């Protein structure tokens with residue numbers, strides 16, 4: 462908009478003229494959600510032929526590795542570029558040192574292999590954080606009640622390495638320890654994985670919107686205390702820019718803001734400030750609200766899902782992690 466051309470006023474200008482028909486609305490639309498914008502988070506579980514509904518997330522199942530190829534194949538068939546893997550770990554595998562996280566044959570690694578076997582061309586992203594494997598439920602190692610930083614980063618580097626060895630394309634540290642992006646980049650490069658990308662959960666807030674996810678991965682009951690000493694305070698945005706700047710300096714290829722919808726201002730500022738590939742995580746609680754209201758007959762779920770995804774695009778996001786990715790892709794396909 463420029464001041465040198467003041468717009469003609471009514472009645473010469475009638476804003477409704479450009480909204481008159483569908484073809485015209487399509488023609489003047491400023492942002493588009495496409496299937497290329499979608500990352501689909503998938504929960505995996507041990508065993509065979511397992512399809513276990515996540516109670517807190519209607520429409521979402523945990524899948525065993527023998528079923529995951531088919532589900533991811535459908536997503537790929539719809540054009541979804543990448544999936545993100547999250548494991549439901551049995552309680553008896555959880556320990557205070559979260560050693561299952563660095564087991565090269567853990568559920569995440571087996572799921573990556575299963576996907577790469579059946580759908581070799583789809584992108585696979587893995588979360589780096591210890592909470593699914595930690596008997597304390599925290600993203601880092603807990604010592605004397607403190608979530609230690611540098612000791613946790615060592616374990617996170619090993620976790621990233623076993624995931625890369627399994628075939629993961631994008632390492633996504635969600636733990637919010639300081640210095641982990643640089644350390645993980647160095648560990649990957651040192652092991653011949655310089656082609657593996659890092660999407661950092663750069664501005665991740667201590668949010669109440671993650672509770673359904675914690676149910677899905679089975680970490681909610683384990684969690685002692687809260688995550689406020691490492692995840693960000695919801696009141697802050699300048700701090701988000703500092704977090705993002707550090708992660709870029711340490712080697713992040715893509716950055717993420719999380720949660721999504723309640724933090725669109727942060728998405729906007731991050732994109733404006735850095736011009737990096739910027740992603741938003743439309744988290745479990747956001748999904749559960751829309752889907753739940755849809756199932757209760759209060760909202761038209763596909764409609765509000767698409768409207769939500771459009772909001773991310775307007776705010777400057779290059780892509781969105783959403784549990785509604787397959788629903789959105791189906792919606793886009795059906796036109």
Ligand code: PBG
Pocket residue numbers: 588590592600635636670671672673674675688743744745746
């Ligand atoms: C693990 C992790 C969480 C989410 C993604 N990775 C939970 C948390 O930090 O407690 C949340 C995703 C969602 O709610 O959909 N660190």
